[in-house]
Structures are given as structure tokens and as C-alpha cells.
Amino acid sequence: xxxxxxxNFTIGLxxxxxxxxxxxxxxxxxxxxxKAAKKGAEVVCLPELYRSQYFCQKEDASLFDLAETIPGxxxxxxxxxxxxxxxxxxxxIFEKRALGLYHNSAVIIDSDGALLGIYRKMHIPDDPSFxxxxxFTPGDLGFxxxxxxxxxxxxxxxxxxxxxxxxxxxxxAGANVLFYPTAIGWHPHEKEKYGKAQRxxxxxxxxxxxxxxxxxxxxxxxxxxEKTVPTQAGLEFWGSSFICDPQGVVLAxxxxxxxxxxxxxxxxxxxxxxxxxxxxxxxxxxxxYSKITERFxx
Numbered sequence: 001x002x003x004x005x006x007x008n009f010t011i012g013l014x015x016x017x018x019x020x021x022x023x024x025x026x027x028x029x030x031x032x033x034x035k036a037a038k039k040g041a042e043v044v045c046l047p048e049l050y051r052s053q054y055f056c057q058k059e060d061a062s063l064f065d066l067a068e069t070i071p072g073x074x075x076x077x078x079x080x081x082x083x084x085x086x087x088x089x090x091x092x093i094f095e096k097r098a099l100g101l102y103h104n105s106a107v108i109i110d111s112d113g114a115l116l117g118i119y120r121k122m123h124i125p126d127d128p129s130f131x132x133x134x135x136f137t138p139g140d141l142g143f144x145x146x147x148x149x150x151x152x153x154x155x156x157x158x159x160x161x162x163x164x165x166x167x168x169x170x171x172x173a174g175a176n177v178l179f180y181p182t183a184i185g186w187h188p189h190e191k192e193k194y195g196k197a198q199r200x201x202x203x204x205x206x207x208x209x210x211x212x213x214x215x216x217x218x219x220x221x222x223x224x225x226e227k228t229v230p231t232q233a234g235l236e237f238w239g240s241s242f243i244c245d246p247q248g249v250v251l252a253x254x255x256x257x258x259x260x261x262x263x264x265x266x267x268x269x270x271x272x273x274x275x276x277x278x279x280x281x282x283x284x285x286x287x288x289y290s291k292i293t294e295r296f297x298x
Contacts, residue, residue: 016223
């Protein structure tokens, strides 16, 4: 395994399928994090809502029972894994914050098992079979970075992927890599006509965040067909997890249908070199952007 130094650290993504059994998903994902650590990963990110199938395909109040507290089962288990394997972990969970108050969150755990903090998903979608507004309160912690033992990282979650503002603010907070834990897929009836364009758009927008901000981007999705509502068509999650560098060059990419671990190195000297030659942060007109907080300029 490579020794850690001040210039480089290694990240890993675990692209997985998930069952309806929360405990099985926990045990399975723990084993995959250990595999990623053995492959040299020093910071590992799991897919969004890793502990269950994607339950937002319907609105059902009983499904709030899937949520867990912080600390809770996931944090306790992965704190042990982090400390044992000396690896930092991004753990996305369905968070029960208080009675009747829930978030789609990610807990960042350092390699000594310490809880570094929480990110709560800021942008909440509401589309057919993606009824997240029923379950999740929008995040209220803002966009921030977390200093792990190995490097400074930021995390956003799935629907956040489409918003350049979130990526920009997380990069401005000092993150050198943006992690995007994800649960995104095709509606079966749309796949033939729109599937390629949808997946290409998803990859392109995230590569653009890397380029515009001079950072690495690491997006990890789930795979598999999940039909949680018998009367609906279900969702086919398209995998395609990837890691790209500050020029948008894809360093590692997964398939659409296989469980895989992706590994790539984060090089701070490369970030420095790209930002010197493409000085987008230097040339930002921060004096001219005040209206960005308005909904629309009529």
C-alpha cells in the first residue's frame, strides 16, 4: 500500500446493488469498504441511501421507519471499520434528526473513527418514482469541506449534482475532491428513447464541476433493477460510477450493471498546476454575482 504524503491520497468508490434487508446491506457494504481499503483506498465513499433499496418510488409514511439516528447503527459500524482499516469513509444515510424530522444525509468518518461532521442534501427532487420531498427536509448545514487525515474533501448528494452553485461553494470551502453519493437510474419506458442522453448529461454536468472548480469529482451510484411498488415499472439504476480529474479527464469508470470498486489518486500538485493555467477562481467577478440569489431575473 502507498504511504500517505502531503501531495497525494487515494480515494475509493463502492458501486453496489442493495436488497430489502437493511442489516444485510450494512454487512455487505462493510465488507466492500474493507476490500477498498486493501486495494489502497484511504477515503471511501458509499452510494446514496446505501442501507435500503430506493424507497422513494412511493409515498408511504411507514417507510420513515427505515431512518436512523446519528450516532446509530451505520455510524457505529463504520467508525469501527474506519479505525480498524485506517480509512476515512463517507456514509450516506436516511437520517432521523428528531421526531418527525428527517434528512438525506452523509456522515464523514475519519480514519481514527472520529465523526468529522454531517452533510445534509440541499436540493430535494420530486419526480415520478423519485418522491423525495415527502421524506426529506432540505439540508440546513450549507456547503462545506471536511479535513480528513489524508486530505480535504466535500460531499454533496445525488440531485445536488445538477447545481453548479453547490459544487462551487464546496470547492470554495477548500475541498479538493467532491464526492457525489448517488441513486439515479432509468425509468424502463424511457430508456430506449432518452436513456443515453440522460446518462451522458449526468456525466457531463459532473465533469464540468471538476473543470470549473479545478477539483477532482467522484460520483458513486448503485446498480440493479428495483421495483418497490408492484403497480409501477420500477427503476433501473445505471451504475456508471466514475472519478475525474480537474480537467474532467475520467480516471476510472465503472460499468452500468456490475458491482465494482474504483480507485484513483488525488494529487494536490496537479490541482495547483491546473488552477495556475486555468485560473477560473482568480478571474471570478465576485462583484457582479449578487443577483445569483434571486429566483429569476424578470
